[in-house]
Amino acid sequence: MAKLTERQTNNALRKLPMPKGLIDFSSNDYLGLAQNRTIFKNASNILKKKGVIANGATGSRLLSGNNGLYGELEVVLASFFGSESALVFNSGYDANIGFFSAVPQRTDVVFYDELSHASIRDGIGMGLAQSYKFKHNQLEGLSGQIDRARERKPDSDIYVVTESVFSMDGDTPDLKALVELCISKGAYLVVDEAHAVGVFGSRGEGLLHELGLQDKVFARIITFGKAMGCHGAAVLGGDALKGYLVNFARSFIYTTGMPPHSLATILAACEHLSISRGGQMQLRRNINFFKEQLRGHNLAAHFIPSDSAVHCCLVEGNEKVKKWSLQLQDKGFDVKPILSPTVPKGQERLRFCLHSFNTENEIKDVLLILAEVFD
Numbered sequence: 615m616a617k618l619t620e621r622q623t624n625n626a627l628r629k630l631p632m633p634k635g636l637i638d639f640s641s642n643d644y645l646g647l648a649q650n651r652t653i654f655k656n657a658s659n660i661l662k663k664k665g666v667i668a669n670g671a672t673g674s675r676l677l678s679g680n681n682g683l684y685g686e687l688e689v690v691l692a693s694f695f696g697s698e699s700a701l702v703f704n705s706g707y708d709a710n711i712g713f714f715s716a717v718p719q720r721t722d723v724v725f726y727d728e729l730s731h732a733s734i735r736d737g738i739g740m741g742l743a744q745s746y747k748f749k750h751n752q753l754e755g756l757s758g759q760i761d762r763a764r765e766r767k768p769d770s771d772i773y774v775v776t777e778s779v780f781s782m783d784g785d786t787p788d789l790k791a792l793v794e795l796c797i798s799k800g801a802y803l804v805v806d807e808a809h810a811v812g813v814f815g816s817r818g819e820g821l822l823h824e825l826g827l828q829d830k831v832f833a834r835i836i837t838f839g840k841a842m843g844c845h846g847a848a849v850l851g852g853d854a855l856k857g858y859l860v861n862f863a864r865s866f867i868y869t870t871g872m873p874p875h876s877l878a879t880i881l882a883a884c885e886h887l888s889i890s891r892g893g894q895m896q897l898r899r900n901i902n903f904f905k906e907q908l909r910g911h912n913l914a915a916h917f918i919p920s921d922s923a924v925h926c927c928l929v930e931g932n933e934k935v936k937k938w939s940l941q942l943q944d945k946g947f948d949v950k951p952i953l954s955p956t957v958p959k960g961q962e963r964l965r966f967c968l969h970s971f972n973t974e975n976e977i978k979d980v981l982l983i984l985a986e987v988f989d
C-alpha cells in the first residue's frame with residue numbers, strides 16, 4: 615500500500631500541470647506536425663474530396679467501422695514505409711498489446727529487451743508464450759539465451775523484441791548485428807519504431823529503413839502520435855501477418871475504429887513527410903548542435919549517448935530530479951523529470967526531447983541553465 619501511494623503521488627497528472635508558455639523540450643511532437651496548419655487543412659480537403667461527413671467510426675472495423683479511408687491509408691503506409699502490408703490500430707499501445715498477445719503461441723518463446731515499452735511488456739504478459747528479458751542492447755547474452763531455448767524447445771518459434779529508439783533513454787541497439795543474429799538463429803525480429811519515425815530515414819521512414827533493414831524483420835510497429843503529430847499506429851509486415859492480426863488481435867477487434875478525420879490527418883502527415891524534408895533536416899541539425907553544446911559544457915558524461923531526438927540526463931532520486939525540472943521550468947523551459955518506478959530506482963532522469971522548431975539559442979540557454987544547476 616505504501617508503495618502504491620508513492621506511485622500515485624509521483625505520477626499523478628495533477629502534480630504535472632500543463633505548462634503555459636514554456637519552451638517545449640518535452641513533447642514527442644519532434645517535427646511540430648501536431649501544430650501544422652497545412653496538414654490540418656489538407657486533412658479537411660481529403661475528407662471533402664471523398665465526401666466523408668462523419669464524426670465517428672460507428673463500430674469495430676470488423677463491423678461498421680472500416681470506412682474507405684482505412685484501405686487507402688494502409689496502402690499508402692505500406693508503400694511509404696516499404697512493407698508488404700500495414701494494419702492500422704487505434705494507438706501504439708493497442709498495436710503492441712494486440713500483436714504480442716496474439717502472435718507468439720503457447721509453445722513459442724519471446725525474448726524482449728529489459729527496457730521495452732510497457733505496451734510491449736503488457737502484450738507479452740497477456741500472451742501464452744514463455745518470455746524472458748534480455749539485458750538492454752546486449753546481443754551476446756541474447757545469443758546465448760536463444761541457443762539455450764533452442765536446445766530446450768527445438769520446435770518452437772522464437773521472437774526477439776526491441777525498439778529502434780528507446781523512449782526513456784533515446785539510445786538504439788546495434789540493429790544490423792541484431793538482424794544478423796536473428797537471421798542466423800532463425801528468430802523472428804519485431805522492432806517498435808515509435809520514436810524513430812519522422813526522425814530517421816530519408817523521408818522519416820524510421821531507422822530500419824535508413825539502414826536498409828526493413829525487409830529483414832518480421833514486423834515493425836510504427837506510431838503516429840509522435841513525430842507525425844496525430845495519433846494511432848500500424849503494424850508493418852507481411853500479408854499473412856495482417857490477416858492473422860485482423861482475426862486474432864483483440865485490441866483490433868473489440869474496439870471502435872478511428873474517426874475518419876484522424877485517418878485523413880495521418881494521410882496528410884504522410885504526404886507532408888513525402889514532399890518536405892526541411893523539418894527533419896532542421897531536427898538533425900538541432901540534435902547535432904545539442905550534442906556539441908553538451909560537450910562544450912562538459913555535460914556529455916551525465917547523458918545517455920543518443921543520436922535520436924530524446925536525450926536523457928541522469929539525476930539520481932525522485933526528489934532531486936523533480937527539483938531540477940522545476941528549476942528549468944522556472945526559467946521557461948519545459949523539461950520533464952522521469953521518475954522511478956517508470957525508470958529503475960537510481961536512474962531517474964531529465965528527459966530532453968528535441969524538435970525541429972527549437973532554436974539554437976533555446977538549446978544554448980537550456981544547457982547553460984543545466985550546467986549552472988549541476989554547479
Ligand code: PMP
Nearest residue numbers: 705706707731781806808837839
Ligand atoms: N511504443 C513506444 C516505444 C512508445 O514510446 C509508446 C508511447 N509512449 C508507445 C509504443 C505507445 O504509443 P501510443 O502513445 O500511440 O499508444
